[in-house]
Amino acid sequence: GENVEQHPSTLSVQEGDSAVIKCTYSDSASNYFPWYKQELGKRPQLIIDIRSNVGEKKDQRIAVTLNKTAKHFSLHITETQPEDSAVYFCAANSGYSTLTFGKGTMLLVSP
Amino acid sequence: DAGVIQSPRHEVTEMGQEVTLRCKPISGHNSLFWYRQTMMRGLELLIYFNNNVPIDDSGMPEDRFSAKMPNASFSTLKIQPSEPRDSAVYFCASSSNQWSSGNTIYFGEGSWLTVV
Numbered sequence: 001g002e003n004v005e006q007h008p009s010t011l012s013v014q015e016g017d018s019a020v021i022k023c024t025y026s027d028s029a030s031n032y033f034p035w036y037k038q039e040l041g042k043r044p045q046l047i048i049d050i051r052s053n054v055g056e057k058k059d060q061r062i063a064v065t066l067n068k069t070a071k072h073f074s075l076h077i078t079e080t081q082p083e084d085s086a087v088y089f090c091a092a093n094s095g096y097s098t099l100t101f102g103k104g105t106m107l108l109v110s111p
Numbered sequence: 112d113a114g115v116i117q118s119p120r121h122e123v124t125e126m127g128q129e130v131t132l133r134c135k136p137i138s139g140h141n142s143l144f145w146y147r148q149t150m151m152r153g154l155e156l157l158i159y160f161n162n163n164v165p166i167d168d169s170g171m172p173e174d175r176f177s178a179k180m181p182n183a184s185f186s187t188l189k190i191q192p193s194e195p196r197d198s199a200v201y202f203c204a205s206s207s208n209q210w211s212s213g214n215t216i217y218f219g220e221g222s223w224l225t226v227v
Binding site: 079 | 154
């Protein structure tokens with residue numbers, strides 16, 4: 001099955017800095033890579049996703065890049081704000097419909 | 112759409128008691144998932160249903176756990192008997208199999224279970 005590794009486990013940045021979270025996956029058949037944000041006590045919510053037919057996708061301050069050859073993908077957050085503080089999970093699809101999640105990255109943005 | 116609806120939101124129970132968690136997926140979604148979240152193990156897939164049929168239950172920890180989906184709008188996850196190590200947040204999630212909406216999985220608010 002799919003195995004997703006996520007780094008770092010914690011990340012502290014100053015407000016306005018950029019943050020980068022990296023993930024690797026094992027199954028070359030995976031073709032869908034979403035990122036979820038989970039605030040304290042809340043549910044994980046999708047913030048951006050990318051499919052294997054593109055290498056990069058942007059949505060305002062967040063972007064995701066995908067390198068299928070190396071089997072890794074990354075989340076980039078620019079101009080970080082305190083409200084970006086949360087746990088971020090990467091995931092890759094396993095089989096037709098299921099997702100395997102990374103262990104999560106706790107991002108802390110200090111004012 | 113109200114999203115994925117779970118109940119109860121919080122449950123505190125004594126060791127040995129039966130716990131039943133309930134889930135209503137998003138209308139029209141034909142895949143349903145039960146995930147368990149703990150600090151140590153992160154988000155673990157327990158079981159996955161497609162069109163009400165269990166497809167993969169390899170994540171179910173042991174025989175004390177069981178899940179059913181009697182119809183397209185309802186699923187239960189049961190723990191009997193419960194143990195303190197079952198304390199976790201249990202998320203139900205659903206998705207559509209349509210490529211246009213991808214494998215996007217939508218989570219419910221979670222059921223926070225504490226077994227004392």
